[in-house]
Amino acid sequence: xxxxxxxxxxxxxxxxxxxxxxxxxxxxxxxxxxxxxxxxxxxxxxxxxxxxxxxxxxxxxxxxxxxxxxxxxxxxxxxxxxxxxxxxxxxxxxxxxxxxxxxxxxxxxxxxxxxxxxxxxxxxxxxxxxxxxxxxxxxxxxxxxxxxxxxxxxxxxxxxxxxxxxxxxxx
Numbered sequence: 060x061x062x063x064x065x066x067x068x069x070x071x072x073x074x075x076x077x078x079x080x081x082x083x084x085x086x087x088x089x090x091x092x093x094x095x096x097x098x099x100x101x102x103x104x105x106x107x108x109x110x111x112x113x114x115x116x117x118x119x120x121x122x123x124x125x126x127x128x129x130x131x132x133x134x135x136x137x138x139x140x141x142x143x144x145x146x147x148x149x150x151x152x153x154x155x156x157x158x159x160x161x162x163x164x165x166x167x168x169x170x171x172x173x174x175x176x177x178x179x180x181x182x183x184x185x186x187x188x189x190x191x192x193x194x195x196x197x198x199x200x201x202x203x204x205x206x207x208x209x210x211x212x213x214x215x216x217x218x219x220x221x222x223x224x225x226x227x228x229x230x
Contacts, residue, residue: 097220098112122150
């Protein structure tokens with residue numbers, strides 16, 4: 060679940076301590092089978108959002124040999140403007156952007172370690188999102204989109220997984 064968790068974590072990118080984040084949608088980039096698949100169902104609570112179901116099914120080990128291209132856009136009018144484009148090993152990207160936030164998701168998924176994650180199926184149920192633990196906090200307010208693409212370091216043309224998260228950040 061660590062990476063399904065990461066899927067949800069990516070949305071967390073937007074929650075600065077004095078900001079409110081509302082995740083509007085989480086979806087695969089294309090409706091097809093990837094070697095790394097995610098499913099996330101969110102539920103609004105009185106104060107925030109809860110992962111009612113977060114699931115990841117990975118047929119590959121997820122480590123720094125799996126690259127993560129992280130593209131973050133801000134919507135201005137009807138146009139998406141790219142403001143972050145970062146590619147690195149998945150574990151490095153996870154630590155760089157998520158910090159303690161990912162650790163709470165890993166615990167909820169029953170993982171005994173942080174990244175790397177062995178291939179397998181992971182789930183999270185009824186877990187509140189605590190965006191105050193998010194490491195990266197320099198998101199501008201407004202409507203944002205995170206596109207997270209995964210591919211092997213040895214064969215960058217091979218897509219292992221891809222998802223997009225749209226959210227609204229207000230301060």
